[in-house]
Amino acid sequence: MKVLVTGVAGFIGYHLAQHLLERGDTVIGVDNLNDYYEVSLKEARLESLKANPNQHNLKFIKLDLADTPATEALFVSERPERVVHLAAQAGVRYSLKNPHAYASSNLVAFTNILEGCRHHHVEHLVYASSSSVYGGNTKLPFSEDDAVDHPVSLYAATKKANELMAHTYSHLYRLPTTGLRFFTVYGPWGRPDMSPFLFANAILNDKPIQVFNHGDMMRDFTYVDDIIEGVVRVLDKPATPDPDFDTGLPKASTSNAPYRVFNIGNSQPEKLLDFIGTLEKALGKTAEKEFLPMQAGDVKATYADTTALESWVGFKPNTDLQSGIEKFTNWYRSYYRYDI
Numbered sequence: 407m408k409v410l411v412t413g414v415a416g417f418i419g420y421h422l423a424q425h426l427l428e429r430g431d432t433v434i435g436v437d438n439l440n441d442y443y444e445v446s447l448k449e450a451r452l453e454s455l456k457a458n459p460n461q462h463n464l465k466f467i468k469l470d471l472a473d474t475p476a477t478e479a480l481f482v483s484e485r486p487e488r489v490v491h492l493a494a495q496a497g498v499r500y501s502l503k504n505p506h507a508y509a510s511s512n513l514v515a516f517t518n519i520l521e522g523c524r525h526h527h528v529e530h531l532v533y534a535s536s537s538s539v540y541g542g543n544t545k546l547p548f549s550e551d552d553a554v555d556h557p558v559s560l561y562a563a564t565k566k567a568n569e570l571m572a573h574t575y576s577h578l579y580r581l582p583t584t585g586l587r588f589f590t591v592y593g594p595w596g597r598p599d600m601s602p603f604l605f606a607n608a609i610l611n612d613k614p615i616q617v618f619n620h621g622d623m624m625r626d627f628t629y630v631d632d633i634i635e636g637v638v639r640v641l642d643k644p645a646t647p648d649p650d651f652d653t654g655l656p657k658a659s660t661s662n663a664p665y666r667v668f669n670i671g672n673s674q675p676e677k678l679l680d681f682i683g684t685l686e687k688a689l690g691k692t693a694e695k696e697f698l699p700m701q702a703g704d705v706k707a708t709y710a711d712t713t714a715l716e717s718w719v720g721f722k723p724n725t726d727l728q729s730g731i732e733k734f735t736n737w738y739r740s741y742y743r744y745d746i
Contacts (some may be wrong), residue, residue, distance in 0.1 A: 407431050407432070407487045407488055408431070408432045408434065408484075408485070408486050408487045408488075409426055409431050409432065409433055409434070409486060409487070409488050409489070409490060409641070410434045410436065410480075410484065410486035410488070410489045410490070411423050411426070411433055411434070411435050411436070411490050411492065412436045412437070412471060412489070412490070412491045412492055412493035412519065413436075413437055413491075413492035413493030413494065413534075414433070414435030414436060414437050414452075414455075414466065414492075415435070415437035415439055415448035415449070415451050415452050416437065416448070416451075416492060416493070416597075417591065417593075417595055417596050417597045417630070418492050418534070418588070418591060418630065418633060418634070418637075419435070419437070419490075419492045419493070420451040420452075420454070420455065420595055421593075421595065421630050421631070421633075421634050422490060422492070422634055422637055422638070423435055423455055423464065424454075424455065424458060425634050425638060426638070427455070427458045427460040427461065427463055427464055428458065428459075428460065430460065430463070431463065432463045432464075432465075433463060433464045433465070434465050434467065434480075434484045434486055435452075435455070435464060435465065435466045435467070436466075436467050436468075436469045436471065436480065436493065437452075437466075437468065437469075437493065438468065438469060438470040438471070438493070439468060442495065442496070442497070442500070442507075442599075443597065443598045443599055444598060447595075447598065450741075451595055452466060454595075465484075467480065470515075471493055471511075471515035471518055471519060472510045472511060472514045472515045472518065473518075474514075474518050477515070477518040477519070477521075477522055478518070478521070478522060478525075480522065481522035481523075481525065481526045482526070485526060486526075486528060487528065487529050488528060488529050488530045488531075488532070488641060489519065489522075489523055489528050489530070489531045489532070490532045490533070490637065490641060491516070491519050491531065491532070491533040491534065492533075492534045493511070493515065494511055494512050494515075494534060494564075494565075495507045495508045495510075495511035495512055495561075496561070496597065496599070497561060497599055498538060498559045498561050498562070498703045498704060499701060499702075499703060499704075500561075500599070501559050501560040501561040501564075501703065502559070502560070502702060502703055505560050508560050508561060508564050509564070512561075512564035512565070512567075512568065513564055513567060513568075516533070516567075516568050516571060517571065519531070519533075520571060520572065520575045520581070523575070523581055524575055524579045524581055528581070529582065529644055530582045530583075530584070530641065530644035530645065531572070531581060531582065531583045531584070532583075532584045532585075532586065532637065532640055532641050533568060533572060533583065533584070533585055533586070534565075534585075534586060534588060535565045535566075535568060535569055535585040535586055535587045535588070535667065536561070536562065536565040536587055536588055537587050537588065537589040537590070537626070537669070537671065537708045537710065538557070538559060538561060538562035538565060538705070539554040539557065539562050539565050539566045539569070539587060540552065540554055540705070540708070541554060541555075541556045541557040541558045541559075541562055541705070542556040542557075542558055542705070543556070544706075544707075546675075546707060546709040547673065547709040547710060547711040548587075548669065548708065548709060548710060548711060549669075549711045549713075549714075550587070550658060550659035550667050550668060550669055550711075550714055551657050551658050551659050552658070553658070554566055554658070558703055558704075558705060559703035559704075560703075561703075562703075568585065569585045569667055572585055572665065573661060573663065573665050576645070576661065576663035576664050576665035577661065577663040577665070580663070580664060581664070582644040582645040582646070582664040582665075583645055583664070583665055583666075584640050584644075584645045584665075584666045584667070584668065585666070585667040585668070586636065586637060586640065586667075586668055586669075586670050587667065587668065587669045587670065587671075587710075588628070588633060588670055588671075589625075589626040589627075589628045589669065589670065589671030589672065589708055589710045590625045590626055590627045590628060590671075590708060591628050591629075591630055591633050592627055592628070592629065592630065592730065592731075592734055593629050593630030593631065593730060593733060593734050593737075594630070594733060594734055594736075594737030594738075595630075595737065595741075596630070596734065601625075601681075602627075602685065602731070602734055603738075604616075605682060605685055605693065606685065606689060606734075606735060606738050608693065609685070609686065609689050609691050609692075609693045610689060610691065610739075610742075610744055612694075613694070614693075614694040614695065614696040615682070615693045615694070615695055615696065616696050616698055617678065617679070617682070617695050617696065617697050617698065618698050618699070618700055618701050618704060619678075619698075619699065619700040619704070619706060620697045620698070620699070621677075621678050621679045621695075621697060622678075622706070623677075623678040623704075623706055623707065624675040624676065624677055624678065624706070624707040624708070624709070625675060625676060625678065625681065625707075625708055626671040626672050626673065626674065626675045626676075626708045626709050626710050627672060627674075627676055627681065627727055627730070628670065628671050628672045628710075628723050628725075629672070629723065629725035629729075629730035629733075631725065632670070632672065632723030632724065632725050633670055633723070635721055635723075636668075636670040636715060636719070636721055636723065637670075639719035639720070639721050640666075640668065640715075640718070640719055643718065643719055644664065645664045645665055645666040646664050646666075647660075647661065647662050647663060647664055647665075648660035648661060648662065659714060666718070668712075668714055668715040668718065669710040669711060669712050669714070669715060670710070670712065670715060670723065671708070671709070671710025671712060671723065672710070672723045672724070672725070672727075673709070673710050673711070673712050673722065673723070674726075674727070675707060675708065675709040676727055681727065682695070684727055684728055684731050685731055685735070688728075688731045688732050688734075688735040689735055
């Protein structure tokens, strides 16, 4: 297939592009290479993609998807068959500081993607949502049919907005759309603003790590290879209307339009202090811990119910934390030359 992957220089986009190239797909990769975190890491991911044996099937385009004319021109010139939209302004805490970045990247850009898919007969749009949409919910595990009307960060609100916008296009234009709620993704080539990266950097440089809510937190850490397997299986199975959809008792995760939403998580939430212990063991060093209160916009626990995903594509994430952390720390030491 010819697949447009937005955010291709990002963490998940990079891994997805590698997978699609390896199986013989043509990848049109788009990224604006912004400086939310170190641009050199994004550039290194792109260089790594060029080492793929099928790199001749990769075309990279530097583009800001909030630029409406440029995004329309992208669809006109490239005519992708399917789209995986991963580009977004990420990060809960940063949304408190720079809300306009989220409006531009997560709302305007998503509208442009929807319009491109609509007008150019894209077969399936798969897009990144987030576990953050569950907001203030305390019922665990999180199910796709739980109410998600109480976001606690602007980032979460924009991701829920994406799901609503996608449903509108599925309903009005019969565009098959599938939203994927990712749960705390980690692994090689990860994001520097996330806890595995931040903690590893601090531990290896003998600096204290910040432990929020005094360590009383749980996260459903999900290894990136499991995320990619889920994304690809979903991409290959376009959303369809739910034949059992009841407009009198409507589900939130399906529709009488070609619309689906799935969790992708490991379904094995880890206590934050246990996660830190696993990281310490892998690095062979003990962290100095600075215990702090809960941060604005944060949540105490995440835990994915992946029953719907398993039923739809026959897959559920299963990488245990120790194995995943070892792969991440091995990459981290190598990339930042801590083993030299």
